[in-house]
Amino acid sequence: MKKSEWSDREIEELLMQMPKIQDHRDPRDIYQNLSLKKRKMKSWLLPGLAAAAAVLLFFILVPKLMNGSNFSYDQAQEEKSTMNKDMSLADNKIDSTIALDKDNASSTNREFSGTAKKAELMSTNSIKTALYEEEAGEGTVLTYWIPDPQAQILIPVSIVVTGMKDKSWLTLFNENMANLKEEDWGLSDFYPLKLKMKLAIKMKNNNSITVDVPKDHPYGQGSAMETSLINVLNKDISSNSKIKKIRFLTDGVPGIELGNYGKKNEIEIIREKNHAFFFYYPDSSNQPFITPSLDSYNNIKTALEAMKTDQPELGLKSSLGSTLPIHNVSIAGKTLYVTIKDNANLKNDQHTLSSYEALLLTAKDFGLEKVFIKNSSLTNIGPFDLSKENKVPRAPNLRTIQ
Amino acid sequence: MDSVFDELYQKYHHDVFQFLFYMVRNKEHAEDLVQEVYIRVFKSYHRFEGKSSEKTWLFSIARNVAIDFFRKQKGWKERLLEKFDWSTNQVMDEYPIPEEITVQKEEIKWVYKCLEFCTIDQRAVVILRYLQDLSIAETAQALGWTESKVKTTQHRSLKVLKKQMEMFYEKEEFISEKVGVER
Structure with missing residues (x-):
């Protein structure tokens, strides 16, 4: 049947002759394979799920690994860092609680715009932290000493109460201690004191104060608490008044029971002086409290020398580092004359301003009234005019309580 | 064994297999595909309306299965492998x-x-x-x-x-x- 021309019919016939191809498998096998295949269809689901889980795990782990060295830090550290992050956002808020000029205190915005107008030299966010004579005006200045969260040091915080001229400082002190926002400031919650303080009016020269604690007062419960109480009372009273003695009462009965001191009827107020001032940074802020050292120094030179290094065991940071490198100081009358190192590169920024305030506060603690930098390359640090003598502050760390 | 499967097998299995074999020209592939036809039939048996005869319905499914098979054959995997595997290019029809x-x-x-x-x-x-x-x-x-x-x-x-x-x-x-x- 071989030929070169094929008709449709022939092709069709050939196609019809095509052999039947049989599936030799047993129908049972086919059916079994069917159910097997059904299962097989699902079997890709499992690796799929595994892959999805792996991808998920990957995304969970990668951000942690990215941190690398931070990985071993404990939870608290991590929390702290996130908190710092949060707080740096909230810093403006914290800064705004720092009162500026008395006149401008109502509006920080106005202060900012005002400084911007004044001079380009002034950095807009340089804020002085202490309270100065001209700002205190007619108001009553109250300084509260608040323990840090570790209860190692006491940090002075000052407020100004205005329009209460007829009330004594102690009345105002008692009234306002409930309004302190210690925890907002990054300090430990210590006020209001769970006791009553009264001026001993009966005493002729008015030089003692009675402190009446309730019977179940918390101050005898641990040495930290009672030391804090004695120190706080001592410092609160010494920095706000000229009173010389504290008389203790327990529920009206003379004497107080303290674990370490035994029974005490009265203590003398010790007026400590000649401290160096350091920076204390609360966890929540990069704005330092300028706070005095525990130790007293023989002269201002050794104090200023000490201020060049940190005191890590107390959590205090150097307040005179590279920002304000002091070469020499001399005293004439009530004025401190400071020479800066020749190669110093002074910057008009917040840190330098804080250093300068620490210098002013230290000078004040040594009984001086003015400070003058002889060879400053700057004309201003923040609001301070360096071309003239500057008065020492009235009180450190001004805060508002409204 | 499923009664539906039994019935379909008796009536049409060889026809469907034959069709698939001549479509893909390979016994093993045809065997796999006939399974696939059954799976599809079971999935959509309830939708069979009887508009056409069962036989033509089965053939239409078989044809779709075969088309899908050819599509898969020309998938990215095969195309990629083709690039590296020169031996297949030389032999056009490797099926016995x-x-x-x-x-x-x-x-x-x-x-x-x-x-x-x-x-x-x-x-x-x-x-x-x-x-x-x-x-x-x-x-x-x-x-x-x-x-x-x-x-x-x-x-x-x-x-x-x-x-x-x-x-x-x-x-x-x-x-x-x-x-x-x-x-």
Whole structure:
């Protein structure tokens, strides 16, 4: 049947002759394979799920690994860092609680715009932290000493109460201690004191104060608490008044029971002086409290020398580092004359301003009234005019309580 | 064993298998695909409305399965492998010709080889019309086409086959002539 021309019919016939191809498998096998295949269809689901889980795990782990060295830090550290992050956002808020000029205190915005107008030299966010004579005006200045969260040091915080001229400082002190926002400031919650303080009016020269604690007062419960109480009372009273003695009462009965001191009827107020001032940074802020050292120094030179290094065991940071490198100081009358190192590169920024305030506060603690930098390359640090003598502050760390 | 499966197997298994075999020209693939047809049938058996006969319905499913198979064959994997595997390029048809065909006469073998040159549609029409003995109307139903489309496709496929058969014949002539000369 071989030929070169094929008709449709022939092709069709050939196609019809095509052999039947049989599936030799047993129908049972086919059916079994069917159910097997059904299962097989699902079997890709499992690796799929595994892959999805792996991808998920990957995304969970990668951000942690990215941190690398931070990985071993404990939870608290991590929390702290996130908190710092949060707080740096909230810093403006914290800064705004720092009162500026008395006149401008109502509006920080106005202060900012005002400084911007004044001079380009002034950095807009340089804020002085202490309270100065001209700002205190007619108001009553109250300084509260608040323990840090570790209860190692006491940090002075000052407020100004205005329009209460007829009330004594102690009345105002008692009234306002409930309004302190210690925890907002990054300090430990210590006020209001769970006791009553009264001026001993009966005493002729008015030089003692009675402190009446309730019977179940918390101050005898641990040495930290009672030391804090004695120190706080001592410092609160010494920095706000000229009173010389504290008389203790327990529920009206003379004497107080303290674990370490035994029974005490009265203590003398010790007026400590000649401290160096350091920076204390609360966890929540990069704005330092300028706070005095525990130790007293023989002269201002050794104090200023000490201020060049940190005191890590107390959590205090150097307040005179590279920002304000002091070469020499001399005293004439009530004025401190400071020479800066020749190669110093002074910057008009917040840190330098804080250093300068620490210098002013230290000078004040040594009984001086003015400070003058002889060879400053700057004309201003923040609001301070360096071309003239500057008065020492009235009180450190001004805060508002409204 | 499932009664539905049993029934379908008895009635149509060999026809469907035959159709799939001639479509993909490989026994193993046909065996896999016939399973796939059953799976699809079970999935959509409840949707079968009886508009067409069961047989044409099964063929239409089988045809879709075969088309999907060809699509998968031309998937990215295969295309990628093709690039690296030069041996497959050299051998066009690597599938072995099954025994049932090899025992047939020369012309049948030729026709089988020529079927390769038809398109999928053309092959489907040829198989349904001549191997399965379906009428034009049944074929149209199975493929979801109009009858005239079946007719033209059938005509074209015959033309392709004729042409290829002639080429085979010429080649054969040439070889036998050569053999003759050598003798």
